Amino acid sequence: xxxATPLPPTDPGRHLTSPTTRGALRVQQQLLTAAxxxxxxxxxxxxxxxxxxxxxxxxxxxxxxxDIDFYGxxxxxxxxxxxxxxxxLLAFDKIFCIAPNVRLEPLETAGTSRxxxxxxxxxxxxxGASRDDVVQLAEDLVVHMVDSALRELPKExxxxxxxxxxxxxxxxxxxxxxxxxxxxAELQGVGHPQSADAELDWAGEALLSTRRDRPFFVTDYxxxxxGFYDREHPDDPGLLRNFxxxxxxxxxxxxxxxxxxxxxAEIITRMRETGENPQKYRWYLDLVREGVPASAGFGxxxxxxxxxxxxxxxxWQASAFxxxxxxxxx
Amino acid sequence: MSDLSAxxxxxxxxxxxxxxxxAAAFPPAEDYxxxxxxxxxxxxxxxxxxxxxxxxxRIVPPLFLPQRLAKLIDLGREPxxxxxxxxxxxxxxxSALPVYASATGSTRAAGGDLGLALSRQAGALGIPMVIGxxxxxxxxxxxxxxxxDRTLLGRLRAYTEELPDGLGGVAVQQSTEDADAExxxxxxxxxxxxxxxxxxxxxxxxxxGQGAKPGLGGMTVLEAxxxxxxxxxxxxxxxxxxxxxxxxxxxxxxxxxxxRQQIRLMRNNYPRVRIWVKLYPxxxxxxxxxxxxxxxxxxxxxxxxxxxxxxxxxxxxxxxGLPLAECLRRLAAAPPPCLLVSGRIWEGAxxxxxxxxxxxxVGLGRAALLAVAEDxxxxxxxxxxxxxxxxxxxxxxxxxxxxxxxxREDVWSPEGF
Numbered sequence: 001x002x003x004a005t006p007l008p009p010t011d012p013g014r015h016l017t018s019p020t021t022r023g024a025l026r027v028q029q030q031l032l033t034a035a036x037x038x039x040x041x042x043x044x045x046x047x048x049x050x051x052x053x054x055x056x057x058x059x060x061x062x063x064x065x066x067d068i069d070f071y072g073x074x075x076x077x078x079x080x081x082x083x084x085x086x087x088x089l090l091a092f093d094k095i096f097c098i099a100p101n102v103r104l105e106p107l108e109t110a111g112t113s114r115x116x117x118x119x120x121x122x123x124x125x126x127x128g129a130s131r132d133d134v135v136q137l138a139e140d141l142v143v144h145m146v147d148s149a150l151r152e153l154p155k156e157x158x159x160x161x162x163x164x165x166x167x168x169x170x171x172x173x174x175x176x177x178x179x180x181x182x183x184x185a186e187l188q189g190v191g192h193p194q195s196a197d198a199e200l201d202w203a204g205e206a207l208l209s210t211r212r213d214r215p216f217f218v219t220d221y222x223x224x225x226x227g228f229y230d231r232e233h234p235d236d237p238g239l240l241r242n243f244x245x246x247x248x249x250x251x252x253x254x255x256x257x258x259x260x261x262x263x264x265a266e267i268i269t270r271m272r273e274t275g276e277n278p279q280k281y282r283w284y285l286d287l288v289r290e291g292v293p294a295s296a297g298f299g300x301x302x303x304x305x306x307x308x309x310x311x312x313x314x315x316w317q318a319s320a321f322x323x324x325x326x327x328x329x330x
Numbered sequence: 331m332s333d334l335s336a337x338x339x340x341x342x343x344x345x346x347x348x349x350x351x352x353a354a355a356f357p358p359a360e361d362y363x364x365x366x367x368x369x370x371x372x373x374x375x376x377x378x379x380x381x382x383x384x385x386x387x388r389i390v391p392p393l394f395l396p397q398r399l400a401k402l403i404d405l406g407r408e409p410x411x412x413x414x415x416x417x418x419x420x421x422x423x424x425s426a427l428p429v430y431a432s433a434t435g436s437t438r439a440a441g442g443d444l445g446l447a448l449s450r451q452a453g454a455l456g457i458p459m460v461i462g463x464x465x466x467x468x469x470x471x472x473x474x475x476x477x478x479d480r481t482l483l484g485r486l487r488a489y490t491e492e493l494p495d496g497l498g499g500v501a502v503q504q505s506t507e508d509a510d511a512e513x514x515x516x517x518x519x520x521x522x523x524x525x526x527x528x529x530x531x532x533x534x535x536x537x538x539g540q541g542a543k544p545g546l547g548g549m550t551v552l553e554a555x556x557x558x559x560x561x562x563x564x565x566x567x568x569x570x571x572x573x574x575x576x577x578x579x580x581x582x583x584x585x586x587x588x589x590r591q592q593i594r595l596m597r598n599n600y601p602r603v604r605i606w607v608k609l610y611p612x613x614x615x616x617x618x619x620x621x622x623x624x625x626x627x628x629x630x631x632x633x634x635x636x637x638x639x640x641x642x643x644x645x646x647x648x649x650x651g652l653p654l655a656e657c658l659r660r661l662a663a664a665p666p667p668c669l670l671v672s673g674r675i676w677e678g679a680x681x682x683x684x685x686x687x688x689x690x691x692v693g694l695g696r697a698a699l700l701a702v703a704e705d706x707x708x709x710x711x712x713x714x715x716x717x718x719x720x721x722x723x724x725x726x727x728x729x730x731x732x733x734x735x736x737x738r739e740d741v742w743s744p745e746g747f
Contacts (some may be wrong), residue, residue, distance in 0.1 A: 062514060107524060175455075197594045197598070197626070198597060201601065224591045224597075226595075273591035274591070275504070275592045326519075
């Protein structure tokens with residue numbers, strides 16, 4: 001454990017020179033190096049994702065997008081690269097990117113130890129893949145990244161006070177898998193009031209995470225808890241072919257992903273179900289109408305993943321210039 | 331005073347109440363001892379362009395009063411109208427009266443200092459207030475230096491500054507065009523809304539269409555310059571021929587599944603916020619109310635096709651949508667637990683009839699705006715005092731002492747209802 005305080009120091013110099021920050025950023029660099037190595041080895045092409053666009057991912061729970069004035073047009077900073085990931089499959093069948101995201105999260109998330117208003121996502125998308133294909137891919141990728149960091153940076157782990165034994169189970173692979181309905185039942189069984197129609201709440205996620213010794217997948221979230229792009233089960237309406245990857249030890253969600261819907265009419269209908277106005281998605285819908293490949297993919301929160309691997313108290317410790325929701329910072 | 335008027339609506343009576351307060355519940359006091367009163371006195375129905383089934387109902391007190399006996403035992407003395415307790419749970423909020431201030435949006439009639447004055451007075455009264463659609467895309471939110479009196483933040487602040495502890499709450503509407511401006515996310519992450527959020531007094535209202543023009547979206551008339559500033563976010567139609575244009579919002583597309591999932595998404599994204607759903611008086615209003623309630627809405631609001639603060643084509647008001655009375659009839663079999671209704675509510679009888687027919691509370695739209703227009707400082711407060719007195723008189727006459735105790739037995743019509 002570290003001597004972390006709940007909030008970053010107001011002096012950026014103090015944060016940057018702290019041994020914890022240095023150690024965490026070295027671990028982060030190694031995790032990304034390993035990810036690139038792994039994905040290139042499997043035939044993925046790395047793209048540089050856009051930062052601005054006329055529209056972005058609306059799927060972020062309760063957070064506000066940032067509007068910018070683009071020569072008189074209202075543009076957005078990306079909350080995730082999802083729309084561009086799907087579109088990029090027109091160029092390459094397997095792509096990844098390390099994408100910056102900005103989400104003005106609700107003020108209450110400043111104290112969750114796991115929310116940043118600005119963060120990065122390791123985004124992966126595979127044409128023709130199923131949800132289960134990319135669940136397996138995410139598991140293999142995570143094992144490779146952690147293994148690489150442990151092998152390359154024993155000194156950093158020692159300085160951070162992170163016991164490599166914490167990953168003994170992870171390195172064996174075979175992460176657990178449970179359906180959202182099972183997660184809800186487990187939480188309700190221990191007296192946590194989790195809604196069956198909603199995302200697992202933060203306390204619920206932490207609770208499940210504390211009860212496990214290796215990362216695990218939660219699959220089949222209900223419609224109404226996710227964005228319009230997650231594909232609905234054709235034979236189990238109301239459930240989505242999606243997943244989250246949760247870390248053990250109470251660290252909670254590391255990654256979200258799904259099989260995507262690429263059917264034009266279904267996307268429009270799902271946009272309405274998520275309260276969206278299809279008009280503003282024109283470029284994306286035009287592309288879908290002409291045809292984008294069926295695909296599946298995921299995004300790993302880079303700072304959250306670093307926090308888990310480095311054993312940090314708060315996600316801001318994994319960022320050189322952290323922006324906490326509502327906190328004015330450099 | 332303002333230039334606001336409301337043809338077809340008992341504007342003068344509302345304005346008299348805004349001036350005289352509770353005294354306006356009675357004939358002028360100087361008539362006492364000199365005038366004999368009886369049938370033939372103008373009835374509320376005379377003000378309506380069409381016969382109104384709700385106004386035609388009579389409120390029918392019984393002779394035997396078991397609930398009054400219970401109150402008598404409780405108090406140890408004969409109860410009177412002052413013993414009626416009007417505070418009511420409305421959509422997750424506690425309201426001083428079974429009354430809320432209906433949505434007033436970005437229209438000119440509800441804009442400017444009138445909207446602010448209404449917010450202040452509704453806050454002081456401790457009744458919930460709905461902030462209407464399109465305020466943000468048209469007038470701005472208020473954090474970036476827009477004129478405060480038109481913005482959502484201006485109204486939010488005016489309301490909360492006057493709000494007593496433990497009472498009231500704000501419901502912020504979002505329509506399809508508001509979704510582009512992310513109104514809910516904006517409010518949800520705004521420090522100014524935090525006190526409401528933390529005290530459980532913030533609701534988001536999903537707007538399914540317009541009471542005064544069912545099937546259409548919001549409409550306003552704008553000068554060409556103001557319209558140009560809206561870009562392509564709204565439909566613009568230069569049909570007036572004088573430089574002004576009609577600005578239209580889309581009504582949005584709903585199916586049962588779309589409504590259900592939108593409500594679930596709201597509950598997922600804003601777990602600490604109350605969820606209200608506003609329905610226009612469509613012919614399937616009972617089915618829509620059922621879907622909304624089952625998906626988890628804290629309140630279902632039904633706006634009868636009786637009028638509004640916005641701009642509507644002349645052909646709609648007399649011809650389109652179910653009147654409030656028919657909405658209540660269709661909802662009667664299985665009313666949602668928290669049904670809120672609006673539609674030409676301005677005095678106690680129409681309110682009591684609505685409550686008896688299944689509503690939890692009634693909304694004040696035009697009445698609230700006219701009362702505030704009559705007196706920016708205290709018009710709505712005086713108007714509400716008069717309404718509260720009438721509610722107490724009527725409810726106690728029925729031998730009951732809380733609005734929730736009213737039921738269908740309390741009203742009668744020759745045709746049955």
